[in-house]
Amino acid sequence: MRDEVDAHCARLYALHSSHLNCGEGCDKCCMDFGIFPVEYYSIIEQASKDLTKGQQQTSEMDCPFLVDHRCVIYAARPIICRTQGLPLLFMGEEGWELSACELNFNQFDFGEFHQENTFPQDRYNSRLYLINKEFIETLAGKPYQPTDLIPLRQLFQKYLKH
Ligand code: SF4
DSSP states (O other): OHHHHHHOOOOOOOOTTTTOOTTOOOOOTTOOOOHHHHHHHHHHHHHTTTEEEEEESSSTOTTTTTTTTEEGGGGGGOOHHHHHTSOOEEEEEEEEEEEEETTTTTTTOGOOOGGGEEEEEHHHHHHHHHHHHHHHHTTTTTTOOOOOOEEHHHHHHHHHOO
């Protein structure tokens, strides 16, 4: 599913390339996201060495894996991080909502957004929810509920050198 998200995002990045200013050094969308246990364990599996390269947060909202404006777990970063910068379509409290980075889409008519040129966040979130639900059932002692999210800082603290 992560590969599918990457491929979907790559198509949208190509489509919106003239508007996108995302690049190394811009970290405005990085924050201490909450992730499902299935992502938590998959990041540990893929990036356990890099997790020690994080740093203490300067504020509660900071992601500890953002060091000198770079993500030290970039290849293993959570799905939510992979979609940032793109126009995101999702169901909000009052119906469908669209979120687009104002650094990228300041010259864009929001009326031009439609199903084909936005990222369907809920479609992937639903799938991730179901994958996670199946995954947590396999964990000894069943320590998580299906809606539990783990903050990224907890991942860093687990690997903090003492
Ligand atoms: S994991 Fe990486 S991309 Fe995601 S918020 Fe942290 S620093 Fe940013």
